[in-house]
Amino acid sequence: MTENIMKITGLSHRYGASWAIRDINFEISQHGVLGLLGSNGAGKSTTMNIMCGVLNQTEGVVEVGGHSMQTDSIAAKKLIGFLPQNAPLYLDLTVKEYLTHCAHLRLIPPRQVTSAVYKAMSKCGVTHFANRLIANLSGGYRQRVGIAQAIIHEPRLVVLDEPTNGLDPNQILEVRKLIKEIGEEKAVIFSSHILPEVQATCSHIKMIENGRMVFADSMDAFNNYIVPDSLIVNLKNAPGIELLERIEGVTKVEALSDDRFRIHFSNGQELAERLIAMSVTHNWRMQEISFEKSSLDQIFAQLSQKPTSATA
């Protein structure tokens, strides 16, 4: 059996009278990248802040490497690196000065500080900016420095709260690559409200909505789960809806305009081929046919109806 680095049991938190998260349970295995997906306000930051001991939960238990975050927090925190949503950077320090400061905060023995700083800078690709003020770095490089402070003490679990937020597309790709590299050696959990981001980076996914875990499984299981169940077709010479609804495999047809339809089906690939063939035979003048991807809102709505499995 694989030993898990983190175990969260019955985690709930409320701010004042309103609950931000309710009864969150999951475990994180030793390696790989896990995505925590949820829309804005779903409860991701609250969960991560509690996981890292920044916020005290109202209810529940967080254990890191067998140490309780509440009763044995120093031992637990040694095993975790954390990049909060707003990276805790000192803009008027150079990269090297800042990381040296973080190394001391992380209780790295003084003689090992310099090598730890250079190792983290090298891993995060910021060595050439060692002597540059953080204020003068681009957003992408600031985020790399934020990640460097999260790994400087060689934690076993790295927690990154929306690490690509506010970055441009190239910077996003670079930070994703860095996250994957770190995930080869350590357990990484990162949060995002962008589904393709999690799909591109993670082997496992946990989805949180309205403070509750609505999905927890592998990325493959998730992708299978969200297989589309509708097609958009544009037929310039469309037959009536009744005729379209009689086609084998079609479960429902919605008219979006005179010539555009959403066709719900039970077996998409076969139906798409059948529609194309029928369009040619009956001269329906098909201009477009495409599978409709579920929006994140639709997926959350579907998953919220489903009982949660919190393994993975």
Ligand SMILES: Nc1ncnc2c1ncn2[C@@H]1O[C@H](COP(=O)(O)OP(=O)(O)OP(=O)(O)O)[C@@H](O)[C@H]1O
């Ligand atoms: N300090 C606070 N005081 C009161 N309510 C809060 C506080 N922090 C968060 N909340 C509320 O708790 C809920 C969960 O917020 P949280 O920041 O954990 O969500 P999130 O998924 O991280 O969202 P985002 O992506 O927007 O940061 C939200 O309704 C939010 O308004």
